[in-house]
Amino acid sequence: MCGGGNSCHSRGGEHVCLKEVPIKGLLNLAILTLIKDKTVYGAEIYRALKEKFKVEAPKPIIYALLRRMEYFGFVASTWDVDGGGPARRMYKITEEGLEYLSEAMRGLRDVKNVIDVLLSEGDKE
Template identity: 30%
Template sequence: MASQMTEMLKGTLEGIVLTILEARPAYGYEITTHLRDQGFTDIAEGTVYALLVRIEQRGFVDVEKVPSEKGPPRKVYSLNSEGHAQLAEFWRTWTFLAGRIDRLRTERTARTEHADTEG
């Protein structure tokens, strides 16, 4: 199951991170901690940092370097207008897919229950 979860997360992690940034600006470690607090315990910090680089390159976030008490300045990411548009598209797509998947699951359940009553 873990590998299936990993594969599904690959396709949705960008939307999840953009959703976190929609709530408030954050730096990489904060995002990773928030994800882990939400039950995404297998997500590696490196995965989040690589994703942040990609969304920065794609122009979905603004970045501000903020002094850190420990070490170099932190890059704080905040969602910009392009990021909001991308996030809206993510949720439209998610809603469509989730609805179709739920329909398939419901149909499967109905078939399974029907087969159980005939047997």
């Protein structure tokens, strides 16, 4: 599971790790945002997540999300065999992925005000 800690709770057999909930659902959107304008390697996505979003997601999680998004038609991949080294998979967003991302961004904007208020109220003593 998540390793426990103060942000983990159980009730009625259901385990919730509150610390992990916010970013977990946003990681696929961050990846789609990173690849919406160009085709990239998985390693580039890993580095860009760290640099742009300050998220250190494990590489296996990133690749699992990429495979899942490819399965659902949001991402397409090809093998790059021209680089002189081992073949590497390159990822690009599809039209369906762009539509999904656009719809998700509208949803995020709708809840942004709620998040801003929660952060503001949560910081008060």
